[in-house]
Amino acid sequence: MCYHTVKGKNLGVISRIQKGTVIMNNKKNKKWTDTMSLTLSRVIVWVLAVIFAAAVIYATVSLISSSWGPLALVWDMGLDPVGFYIAFYTCAVLAFTALFFLNKLLSNISRGKVFIGENVKLIRILSWCCYLVGIVLAVYSIWAYPFIVIAAAAAFFGLIIRVLKNVFEKAVQIQEENEGTI
Secondary structure, three states, X not given: OEEEEEOOEEEEEXXXXXXXXXXXXXXXXXXXXXXXXXXXXXXXXXXHHHHHHHHHHHHHHHHHHOOOOHHHHHHHOOOOHHHHHHHHHHHHHHHHHHHHHHHHHHHHHHOOOOOOHHHHHXXXXXXXXXXXXXXXXXXXXXXXXXXXXXXXXXXXXXHHHHHHHHHHHHHHHHHHHHHHOO
């Protein structure tokens, strides 16, 4: 390691030189760590859970009062309120299920348990939650056709998560084979 100065200012310690790029370590150059990323992901999961809970409470209160909020909007748009609330609460249950299992997955990863069979199961559940949201919204799009776009997006996310599940499953298999060899 060597110190690098320009015009008398200490720029920090050069940690490595790679293909002409100098990477500096100093107090101002804070690296984003895996722990910070996992913490951010878990915070986002909890924030989304609070937002979804608030949406469910708001929708329930508006259903009871039946004079304002989503119910009034549903009536104004000429949509079927029964179908809307069935789709809404079904998707809410699936969203909370997905957030629960996502939090569990992040917890496993933060403990260093990345390529394990349990994570494959958790990712599989996440993909099925996305697929089921897509199916629910596709059915509801019979009465409110713009929901087909959200249904397609949910199904697409389910597909992406399913591919990640397949990658994790293969990694678990390779890891088990490697642990069995000497």
